[in-house]
Amino acid sequence: MPGTLYLVATPIGNLEDITLRAIRVLREVAVVAAEDTRHTGKLLAHLGIHTPTTSFYEQNELERIPRLVSRLASGESVALVSDAGTPGISDPGYRLVRAAVEAGITVQAVPGASAVLTALVASGLPTHAFAFLGFPPPRAQARERWLAALATRQETVVFFEAPHRVRETLEAAARILGDRPAMVGRELTKLHEELIRGRLTEIVGQLTETRGEFTIVLAPADKAEEAMPLPDSPALYREFCELTENEGLGRREAISRLAERYGVPSRQVYSAVERGREGPAS
Known part of the structure; x- marks a missing residue:
C-alpha cells in the first residue's frame, strides 16, 4: 500500500506556532524532505524528533521527485517542509504534489503558520477577497510593469519583497498606484515583529529598518480610480x-x-x- 505525502506547515518565526499534528507527522514519517536540511534539522532537534531528512529545493527538485515518489509508492510516508510556513507557497513543492497525485498517492496538507494569512488578517484591509502574488520582479522596469498591472484589481493584494528592495518597491507602488492604504509586516511572529500601517508614502517615511523578511499588503483599487x-x-x-x-x-x-x-x-x-x-x- 502506498504511503502518504504530507505537506507540513512549520513556524515562520515563533517556534510555539508548530501544531500537535505537525509534530506527530514529523515523528512518524520515514523521511522529511526539506528546503534546507540544516535549518529544518534545528527545528527537529528543538522538538526532539530524529526523523532523517533529505534536501529538496528548486535546483534539485526534478532529480529528487522520482526518488521520493518511488519511496511513497513502496509504502513509505514523506513529509515535505519549507524553511518557514506552508510548503509550496513561494518555494518548491507543487511539482512533487502533482507527481504524487498522478501516481495515485494520497496527499494531505497539515495546516499551520503562513506569512500570507498572518499579514492579511493583521492588516486591517479587506479580507473577503485577496490575491497572493509571490515576489515582484527584481529589475526596476519589470517591477514597474508588474505594479501597473495591479492598478485596477478589486481585491487586496499580498506579496513578499526582499529587504534590499522593499523601500524602492514601496516608492514605486505609491507613484504608480497612488497613495493607497497598505501594511508592511517585518519579521512576522518573531521577537522584533513590526507592523507598519498607513498610506504608502507614510509607510515609506516610517520604514527605518530594512533587514529581515517583508510581507506587503495593498488595499484594493478604489472604485473611482478604476473608472478613471x-x-x-x-x-x-x-x-x-x-x-x-x-x-x-x-x-x-x-x-x-x-x-x-x-x-x-x-x-x-x-x-x-x-x-x-x-x-x-x-
Missing part, C-alpha cells in the same frame, strides 16, 4: 512626456504604463499620444 476616464490627447501626451523624460521610461514602457493606468488597449493610447504630439489641427 482616458484624458484628451494633449493631456495624455503630457503624461507620456512625464514618464519618458522625468521617470526615464522607454517609449514602449510609457505606452504600456498609460494603458494599464486607464484600462485601455496600448494601441488606443499610442494613437492618442500621437495626436497630442501633433497638436490641434490647423
